[in-house]
Amino acid sequence: MEQVITAILSASFIYTLIRISTPLILAAMGGLIADQSGAINIALEGLMLMGAFTALVFSGWSQNSTIGLLMAIVSGILLSALLALFHLHLKADIILAGIAINILALGLTSFLMFLITGIKGYSSGIAVDALPNINIPILQSAPFFKSFSGHSIISYLSLLSVVGTYLFLYKTVFGLRLRSVGSNPSAGLASGISVIKIQWLAILISGALCGLAGAQLSISTTKLFVTGMVQGRGFIALAAVLLGGRKPLRVFLGALLFGTFDALSNTFQVLTNFPSQFIYIIPYVATLIALVIYGQQSRKARQQASQAAEAQDI
């Protein structure tokens, strides 16, 4: 147990934490933007999977990780465009369409992976140009802050995405419109805002961020693609959005919390002989608890709102 505690307090734990949280943060920001526009994006999972696959294939094909990274973003955008097309123009239910996108990503990636490698399950034989780790000289020499140095560019982008999402949602006209469309579409429509245009953009942004998150999984954290390798991270990101009450900073903290559980389960697995299965389920149980907490919060908020409305009537 002492070993575990020292491991958790060490700088390398922070390093792992940042690396593990990166895809969660990016996907959560994507989910947040889509959610704020009123289009709940269930497909985060599939979008990440597609991003991971594309990043690996293009990075292996061109031996250039930057191309892999860009193609991951493009693939995320394309797949989310499919979701937007079906939801916004063909009026498909967004939840079922999202599930379909998840299934599509799972089927398409494993089908294409078999086509490319001839082997099922993982990307054997594809030599990948991994994303380089970026060292920040000032931080590197400091004792504690050195764990913030030496991450992939996606990790730094994920931190930037939190600030970016905040500025975008709360400091730009477009963000204001996006939030107003999400909270009351008909009011938005009445004031001359094109609801469909805004939701299109929100879904595309979430697709791009998820593509980036997927790239972190396949060409930075690992150098291979495994069927279904996202393992529910998209849904955990969605839970982080709910847990954070749809506010950028809190959603970021929520994603970090889930990242911490994930990192903890790794540490426990290495240092103790506690059954690994029980450590794996920690993030999922934590998500369940978070859902309950969020459900209670939103229920209370609704009650307060209805009480306030009654008070106004009187």
Added chain:
Amino acid sequence: MLLCSRSRDLNRSKDWVVIQTVEKNVTSIRLKIQQIIDNVKTLPSNDSFSVIVKVVLAVLLGLLIVYLVTLVVSENPQEAFKAFITGPISQPNRISDWITDAINLTMLGLAISIVFQANQFSLGAEGQLIFGAMAAGAVALFLPPFTGLFIVGLIASGVAGFLWGVLPGVLKAYLGSDEIVSTLMLNFIAVQIYDFLLQNFFMPPGAGAILSDVFPAQGLLPVLGGKVRTSAGLIVAVLAVIIVWAMLYRTPYGFNLRMSGFNEKFAQHIGLNVKQVIWLSMAVSGIFAGISGGILAMGVHTRLVQRISGGMAFEGIIVSMLAQNNPLLVPVAAVAYSYLRIGADVMERTSDVSREIVIVVQAIMILFLTVQALPRIRNLRLKYAFGRKKM
């Protein structure tokens, strides 16, 4: 004096008018309620013609996609596509595979159709199936063998599925947690618990692979048929279809369930216990997903294996959607859809096209079936037949 009485008369007549309008409103509301109840009774009442067209188009679209993909991917596309189309009926054992697969898809489709009719979204069939398989395994391996042990196993798997469905149901109904995320999280948890129990309790000591012992003969589903054979799961599935249909359309509980699925607020206002409907719908759905796990363990694998569901549980969604959530149509959809699945299996074994193509087809079919805007086909037909008046 005259003025006074006249005004009193006026007042009285005003009251009269008020009373009359109130009565009129009450009768009209009553009529509306009756209308809504009638609507619910005849659910699914959406335009059946365009529904049939949509389903047929979805299946044709699926076939077309497989054909196009084999054209692009395969070196011998004609052979591959032929294997896909005729594969399931080419050999007796493949027909057996087809029937067995259809049985499980029927159970899973029934499970999903119950939650969908209550207008809920449970994706928890996977976890329920896994727990059902585990319960069946525990009964078959740890109880002393006696005739009819498999029946106890099936019941146990249903109970296990029920309990694993109660959890997200209660979380949704009483604690307001989103059921889509919660059921998915519970799936991941179920997979890990299953792995843990399999490795620590079911696996015989010193075994090389992560498998349990083969169940004793009494713990296996009886085999039906000769050359083309299947398990007693067939009887279970037929019974299940009848039970679900009777429950949804012939019991007060089913009425409440469909009513709250149809219009939750209305159901609340006429005094139905909507919360109970929500959690029960998820739990009852778990019974059928759980039994499907029992059939997989006791009829197909004859032991507990890792990843016993093989991702099959999500197929229940497409089956239920193809059947328009109608329990009587679920077996039809299951037979049709499992034909595609087994066809893809045969194609993978006999050609160079991988079976994952069927997952892609499934996704595209779901997308196509959820589309609301496109096929107002009947309206279109009328429009072209009679001009714009009949719109």
